[in-house]
Amino acid sequence: MTTHLSPGRHTTHPGSAVPTPSVPTASVPTPAVAGPSVVAPAATLGPAPTSLPERAEPAAPDAAATAPAFRPNAKYVLLLGMMCALPAISNDIYLPSLPDVARDLNTSATAAQLTMTAMMVGGAMGQLVIGPLSDRFGRRRPVLIGVALHVVTSVLCALAPSILPLIGIRVAQGFFNAAATVVAMAVIRDRFVGADASRLISRLMLVIGVAPLFAPSVGGLIAGEVGWRGVFGALGLFGVALWLVVWRRLPETLPPERRRDGGMRTAMSGYRRLFRDRHFLALALMPGLGNAVLMSYVVASPFVLQEGYGLSAHEFSLLFAVNGLGLVGGAQVNAALVRRVAPIRIIRVALPLSVAFTLGLLAIAITGWGGLAAILVALWLVLALVNLAPPNASALALSRHGEIAGTAAALIGAIGIGVSAVISPLSGLLGGDSVAMAGVMVGAAVAALLVLAVATPAYRRGGAWAA
Incomplete structure (x- = not known):
């Protein structure tokens, strides 16, 4: 059964520069995002199960419902x-x-x-x-x-x-x-x-x-x-x-x-709070693992395509740009999808597809089936999916700790840099050929799917709303 979701409308409190979503009118309680007077829109999370614990905060004043939305x-x-x-x-x-x-x-x-x-x-x-x-x-x-x-x-x-x-x-x-x-x-x-x-x-x-x-x-x-x-x-x-x-x-x-007042102790308390939130850490890992898939391609592709398949520097630059269009296009598809589909639902579909496409790329690299054309098509499909999960995972992770958004964004970014820095050089250590590149991409995609399945309720009953 397909559930159609529509985005919430953003409004602004009079005298405040920070817009807040309008309060949904549904009779079922909707979990609120941490932060002053900010309530998560029903469009984002869908109808909340009655068993889900509330993190509610005071609703916005009625006057805010008529304020102009920030666009x-x-x-x-x-x-x-x-x-x-x-x-x-x-x-x-x-x-x-x-x-x-x-x-x-x-x-x-x-x-x-x-x-x-x-x-x-x-x-x-x-x-x-x-x-x-x-x-x-x-x-x-x-x-x-x-x-x-x-x-x-x-x-x-x-x-x-x-x-x-x-x-x-x-x-x-x-x-x-x-x-x-x-x-x-x-x-x-x-x-x-x-x-x-x-x-x-x-x-x-x-x-x-x-x-x-x-x-x-x-x-x-x-x-x-x-x-x-x-x-x-x-x-x-x-x-x-x-x-x-x-x-x-x-x-x-x-x-x-x-x-937030205070110095280093306050900063450390913020990080301690984030590290205690296993759900946040799982969501924060996904952008890094997605970036590891991308960086494995960036690091290995010059050797794979130029030395392995004999492309010239000009031909490689052209193909690099075409694959870049796939990356950008995937992100824009996601921007259109989230108007009607909850972010967690997109992640639940995008990560299994990413695993399937990277496995297909690995099979082509091992068997040599289809030659260069097959490798290029499989690469384009893998890269077109790379930007579907990370924006949604980042948005969901940030929504859990709006009161320390800067600290949360910092940890997401640092994890992303660290994960990609560790994983992306592996293709070179494993030989630098197409099999090594595809193998590392498979590993990063599988790791992202396992994190989603094990450390979040995304695939459990009610998980489409709990995330």
Whole structure:
């Protein structure tokens, strides 16, 4: 039996910048999302079973039902998308310069690649620190400071005299870039929950997915004209432009009365609360495992397609862009689906399909059936599904802890970076061929499905509403 769900309508309290969903009129109690005066829309969770424990909070005043809804326009989505994409752009625009860095600084290729890893390590640490700070001081101040320091570190990278200072500065750059990503996700949770949050995150994927596709080409052009140091100059200019747009266009979404007082002890109490919530941790793991499927492809595909199947660099770049369109298209399909289907229901279908498609890819890689054409079709189908589960899992995880949205977004991001950093290099260690790539993708997809089945009630009776 198919259940048709319609999205809840968002309203704004008079005098408050934080919209809250209108109160459903159903007679069955609906669980409320933690956070001041925010009640999860019936569209997101569906009718709640009577046995489900309530987490209800005071309902919004009747006057709020007539207030205008906040509707994010294209400029708002673009701003949040560029904030989320800042770390990816900072790495991808620099990719073509790695051989030049190794040659110019008289170091090895491995040491040059460490400048990429260093930024990921810095990003994971930055998310964990900046998330609680955004719950304490609001959203605008941390992101403005973080993006400003991105500009400073970009200039310092351009001036680096040797590889060791460059690695250290890249750690710092990743740390400060994390402010943009954490705040963007926290801003979404401040204003949206459930299906509406998932739909907005999916729209962000259009920006997050497209920007890195062009970043290597832009970086290669810049490096070819002015050298690798000019790439960091361009990153600095991009940071200046982003800072100005954030300063002018990003409103404060966390009013003073909702901010958390205290220092490190308060931050640690927030993380302790999150780690005690097994359901949250399960949902927070899924974006990382989905990203591990994607990163396994990104890391291994140059060797698989160019060395294994003999594609030229130009042909590989074209196919990489086509697969990128699959990624972006999948996210937009999800944005349309969540208008009528609850996010947890999408996850329950998307993850088994992901396992089936990755197993098909592995079978083609082992048997060689269909040759290059079959590999490319299977890859496209796998990648088109990658962005269906993560936006929904992130939105559901954030909805459980709206009162510490910055801390929750930070932990989701840090887990995602950590999981993908551990899993994605495995394809190279296992041989770097198509079988190794597909095997790692199967492992990540199966792990995501097991987490959903074991650590959440998604496949249990009533699980479509309990999530």
